[in-house]
Amino acid sequence: MKNSGRPIAFLAPFAAACMASLAALTPCGAAAQALAPAPEGATGRSTKTVEHSGRDMVAAANPIAAEEGRRILAAGGSAVDAAITVQFVLNLVEPQSSGIGGGAFLLHWDGREVVSLDGRETAPAAAKPDRFLGPDGKPMEFLAAVVGGRSVGVPGVVRLLEAAHERWGRIAWPDLIAPAIRLAEEGFPISPRLHGLLAQDDSLRSDPLAKELFYRDDGTPKPVGTILRNPALAKTLRALAAGGSAAFYSGDIAQDVVTAVTSHPTNPGDMTLEDLRAYTVEERSPVCGPYRSYRICGMGPPSSGGIAVQQILGMLERFDLPTIPPGPDFVHLFSEAGRLAFADRALYVADPAYVQVPVRGLIDKEYLATRSALISPDRSMGRAQPGDPPFRKTFLWGASDDAEFGTSHISIVDREGRAVAMTTTIESGFGARVMTRSGFLLNNELTDFAFEPIEDGKPAANRVEPGKRPRSSMAPTLVFDEDGRLYAVVGSPGGSMIINFVAKTLFALLDWKLDPQVAVDLPNVGSRNGPTEVERGTEAEAWIPGLEAKGHAVRAIDMTSGLQAILVGPDGLTGGADSRREGVAIGN
Template sequence: MTSRPQLLLLLPALLALTIADPAFARPARPPAKASPVGAVTGHVGGAVSAADPRAAQAGAAMLRLGGSATDAAIATMLALGVVEPQSSGIGGGGFLVTADANGQVDTIDGREAAPHTAGPDWFVVDGQLLTHERAVPGGRSVGVPGNLQLAALAHQRHGKLPWRTVFGPAIALARDGFAMSARLNNSLALFKDIAGLSPAGRKLWFAPDGNPLPVGTVVRNPALAKLLGDIAARGPDAFYRGANARALTSAVQHSTINPAPLTEADLAAYKAQPRAALCRPYRGWRVCSMGPPSAGGIIVLQVLGMLERFDLKALGPASPEAWHLIAEAERLAFADRDRFVADPDKVAVPTAGLIADDYIAARSALIAQGTALPVAESGAPAGAQVAFAAAPPIKENGTTHFVAVDAKGGVASYTSTVESGFGSGLVVSGYVLNNELTDFNLAPDEQGKPTANRVGADKRPRSSMSPVVVFGPDGRFRMAAGAAGGFTIPPQVIRVLTGTLDWGLTAREAITLPVIVPVGDTLLVEAGTPLEGMVPALKAMGHAKVVAIPLRLKANAVESVDGTLRGAADPRSEGAAVSP
């Protein structure tokens, strides 16, 4: 259970700001409350769901001050960068989907960007193409971080509280310290080489004997507290220009592993990009998500569209045939992703064609109940102007998702990432630098043809992140959700949507469902779940390679049921849902 002292840890910074900030001069109310099972019920004043209870409390603190869902989401993102550095932070980027009470949807692309000098052979060093494992650590994998520019643009559009106010909880956590959680301790052990690559990282999270600090150890990050204070006072320029920009680019240029020519000019030129939201109907609901360079939104909308002609409700979650249908739709959507999706500012992505009714109907017609496709190939959507080659899937796993809903009906669904666990392993001023450039196809060509997602100057790599917001037939907010876990993200989100919209489950019940994930010609199912027991049935339908493995899954959601909000956090994680 999340206790009141966890919110009280945030109060010193909030009280310090009270004198200078009228937004804090409000009547006292009880501290935010979090459910012991990760589900908030019966609240109309707002809710926040995040992968760490302290970050969820940071967002809830903003709602208590009368802030918007966007204010809460920014505060949550900043706090997660302190307490969950393996997954996100100001050294990474993200995608944000917001909506107002009238169902108006806004999306912002804060994806990291390659340096201006980057080209297709970026990962060719001394004439040899780097493997993914060799490309991740050090400077060559680092893209220009986007989270703070995303936050600034979102705050300009949808914020209510002063910019400096949303930094208060994160500053307090970094300055005063937080208890090492079991998940962070486990991540440090799992990614020990990359987390301990930088002397600053070793000093922050490891004991003198080289082992991760024990669970419960108070971790203080004064360098990050100072930088966050500077950004709170001076805006994002305190990150993208001046001392921090010099420190960041120096760390990349002089990395002992894979140094790279990222420059201060690259940081100064970066801007978050407003993008057109992608929305499609599904059985009367309206589902909205992020467009390219995210592939996740396209995958989610394609899969739902392909499934709509099947009666999933009648089949139910215990049916192997239902999971077969989901897997087939995912296989076809992933095939399209691998060929067509990339940075729309650099590549002509046939987005409209990929989610058009006639195209999705044609793709759905390829799916047969009870029989698997021998090969799932990409299609020919309208607007596909260039014959790109399909490329193999990319490893990703250092990501987090969080949702905030405010008392006015505003919604923020935000997925943030540093890519792999602890990103590139470089730590500057207490924050982790991403390794997002390994989300590009390392090899620029496949079978003599260029790939859409090859490296390019100022280009943003493709992502699997899939923040969604769902509206009911009456146009009112129904749910916001998202997940972490690389290429498992779209299947996780699809599982939440089918679980709630088709099978009538609560958001938390849907989050606890297992996932089925296509990787090439193999289906991965979550080990230790009912899906593992369905492996023989799936194989009998023609899925020759079905493998049950443990999966690092992490999803969060907030839903509205009969006018009340219910937050949900994945029980596989340390997440929590909090009411203000």
């Protein structure tokens, strides 16, 4: 392992000097804008105020993790350094959503170029397209497929973090893991959100190691405020601090992963030590395109997020959205664009190592104009059909939806204007409900593949194949102004709803000029080419009659996003963390 960077103690005098000045941030500051107050009637969910910082900022899903990231920034660490610390701490304090047993997508801005790294999990070499078919040849029930080793993909987070550190890290790798080691050994108080999710999940209790860690003898979750210690994870983290990713992908930790996967009593998997040794991080071309005077950059395949977000933006650019506030008229247009984007997503997007995804065609301005022309201001189209984008080399086939409800997002800007947008996941809440002896949960990412390998008599693009990465909807996003300066860092968890969560927030930031806290807290809405969905328990439910009048079939559902947004301006940074979760945006 390359151990770039200096110990934190060496950086203290340098950090103190830098913290006294805004000059390092100014070159990447965006043009000044007046942030608007919340639209009337659209603030019911906000429980937090926007955060301001003149130097740097981290927005993450848990306040303990965000605080440790802030300390890394205060010590002179880079955005990547802070992201590494935040991720390792999230593994401990928010185990239901992400960790070293999962995968992630990372976008990095160094002031000159955007680089995207793919740390998505891969299918074992023994995986076959019929992996999720039962003995009767029909798709398994989802939860039956999730729980156990069958759904576990080869984790990518540790190798991704190390690859990012080798390129952009400043602080020594062991110092970045030290906060998580300390918290694992000394303990942290169980939060209300973690307690509530533990209480709701019946499958996790069936894993003996998870039950011992999270539950009392009577099977009830340990109470809110209980100091939770994880000595097994502390030992694992010490090994990673000393040995880097090699300590994870070989040796005792790797064997623990394989044993947990293959020895599951009811639903074993087929991962091998060679699968772990062979895992690689892939650098992908970021998907960048225009929206009004801005440039939007996102993650490309195997994520559908960057493409779909840009399609929605591009299809709605012809509408005067700054004059259309949140309400039924906006939701109508937004949902119609979502139908068209999701129709293309289902047909064309999968792992680019296995199918030729027509990325250029899907975000082509003329193609999006033809798709936008299908949107009527007055009437819903119902179910959309996929389009015929240019530059398409092969015909691809559809695939089932994904659901990444065990996901988290990290947005960071450091004092030199470098930025990280990283969406990280173990897929469902608590992943495969399999805890390793090394103290971390494993993902169930393989259930993001199509359960039915054949659709309409043709192979599904997102079918299971050996070594393949399942399609994702994760959409870490960077926004640049007309002068090419960093303007915003955005992302969210939420499965396939991520696309609509992020697109909604971008419209709020770019068209309505809302501050990032108000933007992330606006009601979630959209369509995934099915019913039009509005967030239950918000003012969006009052918009249902207006939508039904335009021909929409509407469902009010829970839409628990975890958006993290940071705006960059000449006077510093403003940040917002989704009030639906316990995260915060904080800076120095």
